[in-house]
Amino acid sequence: MTDNTPLYRADALTTFADALLQKAGLAAPMAAAVARTLVEGDLLGHDTHGLALLAGYVKELESGGMTRDGAPTVLSDRPAAVLWDGMRLPGPWLMEQGMDLLVPRARQLGTASLVIRRSHHIACLAVYMLRALQEDMLMLLACSDPNAASVAPFGGTQAVFTPNPLAMGFPLSQGGVMVDISASITTNGMSNRKRAAGETFAEDWLIDSTGKPTNDPQVLFDQPPGTLLPVGGLSHGHKGYGMALLVETLTAGLAGHGRADAPEGWGATIYVTMHDLNAFGGKDAFLRQMDHVAQKCQGNTPVDTAKPVRLPGQGGLARRNAQMQAGVRLHPSIAAALAPAAARHGLSLADALL
Numbered sequence: 237m238t239d240n241t242p243l244y245r246a247d248a249l250t251t252f253a254d255a256l257l258q259k260a261g262l263a264a265p266m267a268a269a270v271a272r273t274l275v276e277g278d279l280l281g282h283d284t285h286g287l288a289l290l291a292g293y294v295k296e297l298e299s300g301g302m303t304r305d306g307a308p309t310v311l312s313d314r315p316a317a318v319l320w321d322g323m324r325l326p327g328p329w330l331m332e333q334g335m336d337l338l339v340p341r342a343r344q345l346g347t348a349s350l351v352i353r354r355s356h357h358i359a360c361l362a363v364y365m366l367r368a369l370q371e372d373m374l375m376l377l378a379c380s381d382p383n384a385a386s387v388a389p390f391g392g393t394q395a396v397f398t399p400n401p402l403a404m405g406f407p408l409s410q411g412g413v414m415v416d417i418s419a420s421i422t423t424n425g426m427s428n429r430k431r432a433a434g435e436t437f438a439e440d441w442l443i444d445s446t447g448k449p450t451n452d453p454q455v456l457f458d459q460p461p462g463t464l465l466p467v468g469g470l471s472h473g474h475k476g477y478g479m480a481l482l483v484e485t486l487t488a489g490l491a492g493h494g495r496a497d498a499p500e501g502w503g504a505t506i507y508v509t510m511h512d513l514n515a516f517g518g519k520d521a522f523l524r525q526m527d528h529v530a531q532k533c534q535g536n537t538p539v540d541t542a543k544p545v546r547l548p549g550q551g552g553l554a555r556r557n558a559q560m561q562a563g564v565r566l567h568p569s570i571a572a573a574l575a576p577a578a579a580r581h582g583l584s585l586a587d588a589l590l
Contacts, residue, residue, distance in 0.1 A: 246564050317349050325356060355503060375510050380398055383500055386420075401416065
């Protein structure tokens, strides 16, 4: 993106997304939750997992792949451990409902966990970490999609996993930390974007079906397909492989639903845990420790003096604050992707321009 990229008002983007989702049939409270989450993704700078997803979500609503209204089914409910069937309802709405359930339970019990099977896609995991900062909690979130596979286990050539993201959020005395990483070197969203633009990655982050390293995302679409490499790449990919297995265990394993079951379409299995800081060493003690670690990281002598060490989420929070004031720069591909769906429903993204 450049300084010539159009700027949009954040509130107007949310209004546009909300209206488009409702016109596609999504119940109003759910549309509002999805719209908020997608725009927050762009505000934080995660522009492959913000409004870039909206056209796909609308298509899913129109085709019946995403459930338009209803509620999750409670399959198990113990005070600190809950399992839902998400009934293929929109993931951001299920996440908001889930956090609303967990926060008071974590305040009472110290820790509370929710696993959701058969959710639809949940968008940007970093967005949900904002809740941890607001609630003074330590939050862990993991997600897998049992309906797709694009990442091979270390040493293999056939896809077993999705990128399997893992996120963590917690407050500091000033701001907080928001980690949003995946068990693969890059994501499907970024691979799709680069392929559509005819671009390649700077490094060999994929292998073809024979195991040959490549920087070309096209191999994911070849027959037989290639795969994304796990974190650590060709030499240390056992680390990403281990992370992928951790996410599978927390999601599919605890949910009792995953890759062993028949695929249903684009979706997610979710694991969320909230920890109340006061249930352990106490908030003040937590902040004393984590503020100290944060200062050691940020005060570290950098390799490049022009690039000081940052905390995970520090750039995103600064970007969010700036874009709330000055306007949101959407990736150039987003407006074009949304144009057909907007036209079908009598809306225009241009109305959100500053």
